[in-house]
Amino acid sequence: MKNGCWEDEEIIFQSKTEHETNKEYHFGSRIEFWDGYLFFSVGDRGEPENVQDLSWPSGKIHRLQYDGRIPKDNPFIDVENAYPSIFSYGHRNPQGLTVGGPDGAFYISEHGPRGGDEINRPEKGKNYGWPIITHGMNYDGTLMTPFTEKEGMEQPMKYWVPSIATAGITSVQSETFPEWEEDILVSGLQSQELHRVRFINGEAVEDEVLIKGIGRVRDVTQSKGGDIFVVMNDDTFGPSSVYRILPISE
Template identity: 40%
Template sequence: MSAAPCVAQERTVKSEKHPFNLETVAEGLRNPWAMEKLLDGRFLVTERAGRLRVIQDGKLQSAPVANVPNVFARNQGGLMDVRLHPDYASNGWIYLSYSKPLPGGALTSIIRARLKENALADIETIFEPPAEEATNSSIHFGNRIQFDGKGYMFFSIGERGEMQNAQRLENVKGKVHRLHDDGRVPADNPFAKQAGARASIWSYGNRNVQGLRIQPGTGVLWATEHGPRGGDELNVIRRGANYGWPVITYGIDYGGSKISDISAKAGMEQPVVQWTPSPAVCGMDFYSGDKFRAWKGNLFVTALALQKLIRVTLSDGKVTGQENMLEKSGRIRDVRCFDDGFVYVIYDEPGKIVRLAPAG
C-alpha cells in the first residue's frame, strides 16, 4: 500500500509564477544530504554521519536502516547520495555513495543494495578506486549520482582540495565519471583506451560537482559546481570535455589571492552561467510535474551559503531567467521533484525536509 506523507503547513509563500504552501515533511534529521521516494510512498534520506533514515506516513522512523557501510564522517565527508535504479520496480537496486575510511584517509565508494525489512541486503560494490587514491583531506567529495535510463550511471568526485587533481587524467578526482549500472566501464568512454588515464572518466577539470541531473526530453547532463570564493557554475557536461579548473576560474582563493589570471582558454568549457558571489550551489533537479504548470521544464538549484532555492528558466541550453526563493530560510542541501508533482527541499541546517505545495 502507498504511504502518503503526513505534512504540517508552515506558511504560504509568494513567488513570481505560483504562490505555494511550505509544508514540513520531516524534522529532527542531522545534516541530511539526499533523499529518494520508494514505490510505496516512503522516503529514504541519507544523513552525512552515516545513517540511512526512513520517513513513513510523515514520521521519521527511529531506527536507521541496518548494514550501511562505515563512513569517513569528517567535515564534508560521510554518507551522501541515494538513488534508485531506473528499473527499481523490477530489480530493487538502491545506490549509495559515501566516503570510505581507509588507513590513508578516505575515498569515494559507490555500492548498490536491496532494502529488506529495515536492512540493506545483497550489497555490491559498484565503484571504488585503488586504495592509493585515498587522502586525508575531508573536503570536496562530490558524490552525486545520476542515471540516464540507457543503462549508464554518471557520478561526480571532487578534487579533494588538491586543485591540480582536476587536470590529471591518471586519478579519479575532479571529474564526472560514467559506468554501466553494474560497475563495468563502457568501451566508448572518452579515455577508455588512453594509456594511464582512468577509464571511467567522462569529463574533467571539475572542482566539486554536487548537482547532477539529466534534463527531461533532451538527455542532456547538467551539473552544478562549487567554485572557490566566487565562480560557482552551472554546466552542461559533455563527453571528454575539460571544464578548466584550476586553469580558468571566475573565483579567487578564500584568502583573497588569485588562483588564475584567466577565466577563459581555448579547449576549456565555459559555464552556462557563473555566480559571484558564490551561493555555494549544491543539489539540483528539473521540474516536470503538473501541480505547478508555469514551472514545467524549469531547473531548481539549492544554495547553502546564501540560503536559498534558485528557480532557473532555460531555453536552447541557455539561462533566460532566475528567481530567488526561500531566501535566508536555512542552508538548503538538495531539491527533488518526484512524480507526485511536489517540490521537496532538504535543509542541512536545521535538518528537515519541506515540500512546496500549491496554495489555494
Template identity: 50%
Template structure:
C-alpha cells in the same frame, strides 16, 4: 539576573524559529507554502522516492532512514562511512528499472582498504529487504585515500540510456587531480549499471587513464540531473570564492579547473588570470559571488505551470532554493524561493509532482501551491 536573561534569550530564539516564515509568493505572485513532511533530520544529503511513496533518506552522519506512513525507521547494514567535514553518507539514486531489480545506488566517503590514509569517494549498490541493505557491491572506489575532508563530489544520476554517472571532487588537491586523467578526483564518471566500463568511454584506449572518466577539470560537483528534454547530464559545482558553475557534460571534455575559473582564493588572492583557454569548456552559467550550490532538479510537473521546464538549485550559503529560468538552453533569469528557511542540501520532484527540498537542521519540506 544574568541567568534569567540567558533563559529569556534562548526562549526568544526558540519562538522565532517556530515562527519561521513558511508561506511565500514568487515574483509572478504565485503563492505557495513550504510544509514539513519529515522532521527530526540533521543533514539529509540525499533522498529518493520508492515506488510505494516512501522516502529513502541518507543522513550525512552515516544513517540511512526510511520514511513511510509517517514513521521514520533506520536501515540496517549501512557500510561504515568516514564522517568528517564534507564527508559521510551522501547521495542516493534508484536504478531506472528498480521495480524489477531492486538496486539502490549510494555514495559515501569510505576507507574500504582499511588503511590509515583517510578516505575517498565510494559508489556502492545494494538491495533493500526488511529494512536492511543486502547484496552490497562496490561499483567504484576513488583512490588514493586522503585525510583531507573536502570535495567528495558524490552526486549520482542515470541517463536515458541507462548509464550511471557520478561525480568525485578534486579532494582538495587542485594542482594534481582535476587536469590529470590518470588520477581520480575532479571528474565526472560514466559506468554501466554493474560497474563495468562502457566501451565508448572517451579514455578507454588512453594508456594509464582512468577508463571510467567521462569529463575532467571539475572542482566539486554537488548537483547532477538529466535534462528530461534533451537527455543531457547537467551538473553544477562549487567554485572557490566566486565561480560556482553550471555545466552540460560532454564526453572527453575539459572544464578547466583550476587553469580557468571565475573565482578567487578564499584569502582574496588570484588563482589564475584566465577565465577561458583553448580546448576548455565554458560554463553555461556561473555565480559571483558564490551561492554554494547543492542539489539540482528540473521542474517537470504541471503543479507549477510557470516553473515547468526550468531548473532548481539549492543554495547552502544564502539559504534559499534558486529557480533558474531557461530559454533555448540559456539562463535568462533567477528567482529566490523559500528564502531564510535554512541551508538547502538537495531537491527532488516527487512522484506526486510536488517539489521536495532537504533543509539542514529542519528536515524535508514540500512546496504546496496555495
C-alpha cells in the same frame, strides 16, 4: 534491498590506493542514472593540481554500466593510465546532478572557490577547466588564475559571483508546476536560497530566488506526484528540516 532489508552489496568502482587522501572536503559524491548509464561525481579532494590529470579520479564525472562495467565508448578508455570510467573532467566539487531541462540532458552544480559557482551540462570527453580557468578567486581574495576562459575548455552555462554555495539540484518534470516545467532548481548553502533557473538554447535567461533566509538549502527534489521537497540543514535555524512546495491554489 528486499522487504526493506539490506541483503547484499558489490563494489563497482574503487580508486587506487595511491590516490587516497585524508582531506575532508570536496568529495562531490552525487549519483544519477541517465541514458542507460550510472553517472557519479568525484570532487578535487582539495588537490586541484590533479584535476587535469586523467590518471587521477578526482575532479571528474565518471560513467559506468549499471553493473560496473566500463562503457565501450567512454572517451578515455584507450588513453594510457587514464581511469577508463572518466566521462568529463576539469570539475572542482560537483554537489548536484540531475537529468532534464529543456533538452533532456544531464546537468551538474559545482562549488567554485570564492565566487564562480557553476551549472554545467557535462558532455563526453570535455574539459570544464578547473583549476586553469574559473570565475572565482582564492578565499583570501587573491587571484587564483588570470583566466576565465581558454581554448579547449568549456564555459559554464550559468555562474554566480559572489558564491551561493551550490548544492543539490533537480529538474522540474511535472505538470504540477506548469510554469516551471523543465526549469532547474538549485540549492544555495551559504546564500540560504533556492533558485529557479531557466535555460533557453543553452543559456540561462532567468534566475528567480524562491526561498531565502530560513536555513542553508542542502538539497531539492521532486516526487512522482509532482510536489517539490527542499532539505534545510543549519543549526542556526534549528534542526534539519524538510519543506514541501505546493502550487498556489486557484
